[in-house]
Amino acid sequence: MSFISPEFICLFIFCFLLYHLTRGKSRKTVLLVTSGVFIGYFHWEFLLIALSISLLTYNAGLLLEKVRPKNKSTQTVYWTALACLLLCWTGFRHAESLTGNASLLFPLGLSFYTFQAIAYLTEVYWEETPAERNLPDFLLYMLLFMKFLSGPIERPNDLLPQIKKLHPASYDMMTYGLKLIAIGLIKKLIIADHLAPHIDEIFQAVHTASGAQLIMAALLYPIELYADFSGYTDIAIGCAMLFGLRLSPNFERPFTAQTITDFWRRWHISLSSWVRDYLYLPLTSVTRRLGQTGIAISLIITFVALGIWHGVGWNFVIYGLIQGIVIVWEQNTTSIRKTISRRIGSPLYGLLAAIRTYLIFAFSLIFFKAKNMDDAVYFIRHLSFQTHSNWKEIDLGISDHICIVTGIALLLIGIYEYFMARTDLLRQIEKQPAVVRWSIYYLTAFLILAYGQFGSENFIYLQF
Amino acid sequence: MNMLTQPTERKTFRQFLWKTQLFMLPFWIVIALYLYDDPFMVLRNYKIYDSDVTLNEGHVGWQIYKNRRDSLPFNSFLLGNSCTMAFPCQEWEKFLPQGSHAVRLFGNAEGMKAILLKLQALERDQAPIRNVLMILNRASLAKTYQSSGFSHILPSEISGENPFSVQLEFLQAFILPEFLFPYLQYRLGGQITPSMKYMNPYGRVRNSLNNDAINPRERMIEQEGEAYWEKRKKEFPERNKETVFAERAVFLPQENLLTEIATLLKRHHTAYRLLISPDYNQKQLHPADKATLEEIFGRENVFDFSGINRYTEDYHFYYEQGHYRPLLGIELLQEIYRPEKITE
Amino acid sequence: MDINETLEILNRIFRQVLKKTEITLSENTTAHDVDGWNSLTNMLLISEIEQTFQIHFPFREIVKLKNVGDLCRAIISKTN
Numbered sequence: 001m002s003f004i005s006p007e008f009i010c011l012f013i014f015c016f017l018l019y020h021l022t023r024g025k026s027r028k029t030v031l032l033v034t035s036g037v038f039i040g041y042f043h044w045e046f047l048l049i050a051l052s053i054s055l056l057t058y059n060a061g062l063l064l065e066k067v068r069p070k071n072k073s074t075q076t077v078y079w080t081a082l083a084c085l086l087l088c089w090t091g092f093r094h095a096e097s098l099t100g101n102a103s104l105l106f107p108l109g110l111s112f113y114t115f116q117a118i119a120y121l122t123e124v125y126w127e128e129t130p131a132e133r134n135l136p137d138f139l140l141y142m143l144l145f146m147k148f149l150s151g152p153i154e155r156p157n158d159l160l161p162q163i164k165k166l167h168p169a170s171y172d173m174m175t176y177g178l179k180l181i182a183i184g185l186i187k188k189l190i191i192a193d194h195l196a197p198h199i200d201e202i203f204q205a206v207h208t209a210s211g212a213q214l215i216m217a218a219l220l221y222p223i224e225l226y227a228d229f230s231g232y233t234d235i236a237i238g239c240a241m242l243f244g245l246r247l248s249p250n251f252e253r254p255f256t257a258q259t260i261t262d263f264w265r266r267w268h269i270s271l272s273s274w275v276r277d278y279l280y281l282p283l284t285s286v287t288r289r290l291g292q293t294g295i296a297i298s299l300i301i302t303f304v305a306l307g308i309w310h311g312v313g314w315n316f317v318i319y320g321l322i323q324g325i326v327i328v329w330e331q332n333t334t335s336i337r338k339t340i341s342r343r344i345g346s347p348l349y350g351l352l353a354a355i356r357t358y359l360i361f362a363f364s365l366i367f368f369k370a371k372n373m374d375d376a377v378y379f380i381r382h383l384s385f386q387t388h389s390n391w392k393e394i395d396l397g398i399s400d401h402i403c404i405v406t407g408i409a410l411l412l413i414g415i416y417e418y419f420m421a422r423t424d425l426l427r428q429i430e431k432q433p434a435v436v437r438w439s440i441y442y443l444t445a446f447l448i449l450a451y452g453q454f455g456s457e458n459f460i461y462l463q464f
Numbered sequence: 465m466n467m468l469t470q471p472t473e474r475k476t477f478r479q480f481l482w483k484t485q486l487f488m489l490p491f492w493i494v495i496a497l498y499l500y501d502d503p504f505m506v507l508r509n510y511k512i513y514d515s516d517v518t519l520n521e522g523h524v525g526w527q528i529y530k531n532r533r534d535s536l537p538f539n540s541f542l543l544g545n546s547c548t549m550a551f552p553c554q555e556w557e558k559f560l561p562q563g564s565h566a567v568r569l570f571g572n573a574e575g576m577k578a579i580l581l582k583l584q585a586l587e588r589d590q591a592p593i594r595n596v597l598m599i600l601n602r603a604s605l606a607k608t609y610q611s612s613g614f615s616h617i618l619p620s621e622i623s624g625e626n627p628f629s630v631q632l633e634f635l636q637a638f639i640l641p642e643f644l645f646p647y648l649q650y651r652l653g654g655q656i657t658p659s660m661k662y663m664n665p666y667g668r669v670r671n672s673l674n675n676d677a678i679n680p681r682e683r684m685i686e687q688e689g690e691a692y693w694e695k696r697k698k699e700f701p702e703r704n705k706e707t708v709f710a711e712r713a714v715f716l717p718q719e720n721l722l723t724e725i726a727t728l729l730k731r732h733h734t735a736y737r738l739l740i741s742p743d744y745n746q747k748q749l750h751p752a753d754k755a756t757l758e759e760i761f762g763r764e765n766v767f768d769f770s771g772i773n774r775y776t777e778d779y780h781f782y783y784e785q786g787h788y789r790p791l792l793g794i795e796l797l798q799e800i801y802r803p804e805k806i807t808e
Numbered sequence: 809m810d811i812n813e814t815l816e817i818l819n820r821i822f823r824q825v826l827k828k829t830e831i832t833l834s835e836n837t838t839a840h841d842v843d844g845w846n847s848l849t850n851m852l853l854i855s856e857i858e859q860t861f862q863i864h865f866p867f868r869e870i871v872k873l874k875n876v877g878d879l880c881r882a883i884i885s886k887t888n
Contacts, residue, residue: 006628020477126871171476178484201609208716261848276847284851285867291855295848331848397609441487449491450640453612454632 001041002149002459003235004188011037016242020168027166028136031144031243038145039108046107049092053110054142056084057117061124061131061138068127078125082118089114093312109148111309111464115274116142120156122278129156137163146240150232150461152248152270162245169244172430177241179426182444183416184234188459189452190409192228198396199224199369206375211384216394218383221369222362223410226254228460229268253417258353259337260326260360275306295331300324307368310464315367315376322364405451494639503647504614504634512672516650518662520634522578522618525569526585528675532567538674539592540566543582544599545574546786547741549677550793551599559801560595560735568675570599571616575607576721578618583728585622596729596736601770602749605757606713608721613637615662637662681783682790699784703746707772714753719760726760736761737800742769742776742792744785767800809887811835814880821856825849835877861887 001008015034019027040047060081068074089111095104120141123129132138140163147154169177202209202217209217233250240247248270257263264272280302287294300321307320330337341349363380370376387393395403419425429437502508503517505524511531513524529538540560542548553566560566571578579598586593610618614637620627637643646660656665666680685692693700714722729736738761740749748771757766769775781792815833822831826844839845845853857879858864863886873879 005626020473126868128871168473168477171480174476174480175483197609205717280847281850281871282867284847285854285870288851288855288858291852295851299848327848438487442490445487445491446639449636452636454629454636 001038002462003232003239004185004454007041008038012239019243028140028163031166032136032140035140035143035145035148039143039148043105043108046109049107049110050113050143050148051139053085053088053113053117054139056081057120057142058132058135058138060121062133064121064124065131074125078121081121085114085117085121097312108462109150112151112153113142113148115153115271115309118278119153119274123156129160132156132160134164144240144245146236146243146245147247150229150236150459150464151268152233152236152250153274154248154270158248159245167244169241173241173244175430176426177238179429180234180238180241182238182448183413183426184231184236184238185448185452186409186444187227187231187234187413189231189448189454191406191413192224192231192460193453194398194402194406195220195224196228198398202396203369203371203375203379206370206379206382210388210393211382211386212391212394213387213396214379214383215385216396218362218366218379220396221365222255222358225365225460226251227410227413232459232461253421255358256354256421257357258350259330260323260357261330263357263361264323264327271306271309275302275309279305292331296328299327299331303327310368314373315370318373318376319364319367322360322367326360409447409451494644495635498635498638501651503638506631506634513670514668514672516656516664517647518615518664520615520617521571522616522622524670525567525571525675526619526622528672529567529569529591532565532673533589533591536565537591538565538567540564540595540597541582541586541593542566542568542570542597542599543574543579544570544597544739545601545604545741546570546572547601547788548599549679550788550790551597551797552676552790552793553674554676555790555794556597556797559797564595566595566674568677570675571618573607573611573616574604575610576605576718576725577608577610579604580721580725580728581610581618581622581624583725587728587732589621593729593732593734596734598736598738599741600738601741601743602710602713602747602753605718605722605753608717679783679787679789685783685789693779696784700744700779700782701785703744703772705772708747709750710747710770712750712752714756719756722757722760736765738766739796739800740766740768740770742773742781742788742796743771744776744779744782744788746770746772746776748772767796769796809884811877811880811884814883815876817860818857818876818880821860822853825852825856833876835875835880837876838874857883863887 001011011034015030018030022030036047039050060077063077064074067077091098092106092110095101095106120129120132124131132141137160141154141156141160144159144163199217199221202213203221206214230251237247237249250269252266252269254263254266257266280298283298283301284295287297290297301324303324304317304320306323307316307318310316310319337349337353344352366379367373367376370379398406416425429440432440499507503515505513505515505517505519509527509531513519513528532538540553540557542551542553542556548568548570551568553568556566557564569582583593583596610616610623612633614634617623617630617633618625620630623630638647643662646663650656650660650663656663658665669678669680670676671678681692688695738757740754749768754766754768775781775792775795781788783789815835819831819833822833822842822845823829826842826849828844831842833842839850854865854870861883863883865882869882873882
C-alpha cells in the first residue's frame with residue numbers, strides 16, 4: 001500500500017482514531033493490526049514472508065541469550081541465523097532469473113526489514129542490546145507500517161524502547177508531524193513526480209535521446225531521487241510522529257556535502273550507517289594490520305555491497321564501486337583540498353566542492369538508473385552538447401508551466417533546508433501570529449492540491 | 465501516573481481533531497460544491513454532453529460510445545486530433561459498408577499513444593472494430609506520451625490508471641484558482657465572459673449521439689460570407705510557394721507505437737485509412753516519415769494531404785490555420801474512398 | 809602504568825595518526841569531540857595503539873569502547 005493512495009489515507013485515519021480512542025495494550029494491537037493490513041493488503045504472501053522472517057529473528061535472538069551463559073558457541077547461532085536471512089533475501093532478489101518466472105514479485109520492504117533483522121541480531125550478539133522477549137513489541141519493531149516499505153532502517157536501541165512506552169503524541173508533536181508530511185508531499189508530488197515521467201522516458205529509451213537530453217536527464221536525476229526518497233522519509237517520520245514515535249533521520253542536506261565521504265554521511269543515513277557499523281567496521285578490524293590499504297579494501301567492499309543491496313546487475317556493482325573508489329581517493333588527497341581551499345577562499349571552494357560532489361554522484365547514478373550495463377555505457381558515451389533539432393529539447397518535454405511550478409517548489413525546498421540547518425523553521429512557524437500561521441498552512445495545502453502530480457503512487461525506493 | 469495523563473491525552477486528541485477539521489472546512493465546502501455541480505460531467509453519466517464548461521474530450525467520447533454500446537453498438541471509429549471535426553460521422557458512414565455506425569473518439573492535440581490506448585480499450589470492451597479513420601498531422605505522429613491535466617487525461621477505462629487518481633485530476637483542476645474563481649463568478653452571475661478560461665461561451669458544440677463537432681465558426685462564415693476571411697487577414701498569412709519539408713517526426717519510439725497500432729488493426733481485419741491533414745502552412749510531411757507510415761500501414765491506406773496542393777491552396781476551406789471545414793473533409797473522404805483506390 | 813601515562817601516549821598516537829597537533833584527550837573524550845576521528849581513521853588508531861602497547865583487541869571489544877577512558881582502562885588491563 002502506498003502512502004499516497006486512497007486506501008492508505010482511509011487506513012491511516014481509521015488507525016489514528018482507534019489508537020487515540022483505546023488505551024494501554026490495545027494501542028499496540030491497533031498498530032500491529034494496521035501494519036498487518038498495510039503489508040498484506042494486495043498480497044497476503046508479503047505479510048506471511050515478513051512474519052516468518054520476524055519470527056525467525058525473534059527466536060534466534062532468544063536462542064543467542066540462552067546459549068551464551070552455557071558458554072556454548074553463540075557464533076554458530078548467529079551465523080546460521082544470518083545465513084538464513086541473507087539466503088532468503090538473495091533468493092527473492094534472484095527469483096526471477098532463477099525460476100524464469102517474471103510474475104514472481106520481490107516482497108515489499110524485504111531489503112529494509114532484513115537489514116533491520118540483521119542489525120537486531122548483531123546487537124544482541126555483540127551484547128549491546130538484550131534480546132526482546134515480548135513478541136508483539138518485537139513484531140512492531142519489525143513491521144511498523146510507517147517505516148516498513150522503505151525505511152528508515154531502525155536500530156533496536158532507538159525504536160524498541162519507544163514501542164515499550166507507547167503513548168499518544170503531544171499536541172505539538174502531532175502538528176509537527178503534519179507539517180513534515182506536508183513538506184514530504186511537496187517534495188514528492190510537486191518535484192519528484194513532475195520530473196519522473198520525463199527522466200524515465202530518457203532512461204527507458206537512451207538510444208533515441210540526444211546528447212544534450214542525456215546530460216539534462218543525468219543532471220536532474222539526483223534531484224528527482226532526492227525529492228522522491230526524502231519526501232517519502234518525511235512522510236514516514238511525520239506519520240510516526242502522529243503516534244508519538246520518533247523515527248531516525250535519513251537525510252541531512254546531502255547536496256551541501258563537499259566530498260563524497262561527507263555525502264554518504266548525509267544520504268540515506270540509516271542505510272549508510274548500517275553498512276558502516278555492521279560491515280565496514282568489522283572489515284577494517286580484520287584488515288587493520290594493512291593500514292591504509294586495509295581501509296581502502298574495506299571501503300570498496302562495503303560500497304560494492306551497498307550497491308548490490310539496490311539490485312541485481314553489474315550496473316549496481318559499478319554504482320557502489322564508484323563511491324568506494326572516490327572515497328578512497330578523497331582519503332588520500334585531504335591536503336590537496338586544504339591547499340586549494342586556502343588559495344581560493346573557503347566560500348568559493350565550498351561551492352565548487354559541492355558542485356563537484358553533485359556531479360560525481362549524478363554520474364554514478366547513471367549506473368543506478370540505467371536498465372542494464374549496456375544502456376549505462378551507451379548513456380555515458382553519448383553525453384554531449386549535441387541536439388536533435390534545437391536547444392528547446394533539453395526541457396525533456398516538460399511543459400513550461402511545470403518547469404516553473406517545479407522550479408519554484410525546488411527553490412522553496414532549498415531555502416527551507418538551508419534554514420533548517422540553523423533553526424527549526426517548522427517550530428518558528430508556531431511562534432507566528434495565528435493569521436500568518438494559517439496563511440502559510442493554507443498556502444501549502446493549496447500548493448499541494450493544485451500543483452501536485454497525483455497520478456503516480458509509486459516511490460522509487462519501493463523496488464529495493 | 466497513567467490515570468493522571470488520560471484526561472489530558474483525550475483533551476489533546478479532541479483539540480487536534482477540532483483544529484484539523486476547522487482547517488479543512490473551506491476544502492470541504494469546495495469539494496461539496498464540486499460533487500454537487502459535477503462541472504466536468506465526469507462523476508455521473510449523462511445522455512447529453514453539453515456544458516458551459518470546457519469538457520474533457522476523452523471522457524465525453526468514451527461516454528458517448530458507452531451510451532450506445534448496448535443498443536446500437538458503434539463499429540467505426542474516427543480517431544485523431546481536433547481536425548476530426550471536419551469529418552462528420554454521417555458523412556463518413558456514406559463511404560462505409562451498410563450497417564456501419566461511426567463515432568468520433570478524438571482528443572485535442574492527440575498523440576499516437578492515446579490512439580493506441582483507445583484502440584486497446586475498444587478491444588478489451590470487445591467492440592467490433594470494423595472501420596477506423598485516423599486524422600493526424602506531424603505533431604500527433606511525433607507525440608509518444610499522453611498529456612496529463614484535466615483536459616487531456618484519458619478515462620481510467622482507456623488508460624488503465626487508477627480511477628481514483630483520474631478523478632482526483634478533475635477535482636484538482638476545479639480547485640485551481642484560474643478555474644475556481646471564474647467558475648464561482650459564473651455560478652453566481654450565470655454569465656460567461658470571454659475572459660473566463662476553460663469556459664465554453666458557444667453553447668452546443670457537439671452532437672451527443674456520435675460526438676460530431678458543431679463548430680461555431682461555421683455559423684459565422686454563413687453569416688459573414690467572404691468577409692469572414694477578409695476580416696481575419698492576420699489569421700491567414702500569405703504562404704510562399706515553395707515546398708518546405710517538416711522535420712522528421714517518426715523515430716524508433718514513434719515507430720514502435722505505430723507498429724503496435726497497425727498490429728492491433730490487422731488482428732481485427734479492420735478497414736483502416738490514415739490521413740495526414742492538409743496543413744494551411746503547406747509544410748509537407750518529411751518523406752522519410754511518410755515512407756515509414758506506408759511501410760507499417762500499407763501504401764494504399766496512407767493519404768498525405770500536407771504540402772502544396774489544391775486543398776491547401778484554397779483558404780476558404782479553413783476556419784483558421786489549425787482547423788479546416790467539413791467542406792474540405794468531405795472532399796478528402798471522396799478522395800480516400802475512391803472506388804479504384806479500394807480495389808487497388 | 810596509570811591512566812595519565814596512558815593518556816599521554818594516546819595523545820601522541822592521535823596527533824601523529826590524525827596529523828593534528830592540537831589534540832588533547834581526556835577520559836571523557838569521544839569520537840565526536842575530535843576532528844578527524846571517524847570510522848575512516850578509527851582502525852588506524854587502534855592498530856597503532858595495538859603495536860605501541862603490544863596488545864590485541866578483539867573486534868567485539870572495540871565495539872564496546874565508548875570513550876577514551878574506556879580505551880585507557882582496556883589498555884591498562886591488557887598490559888598489566
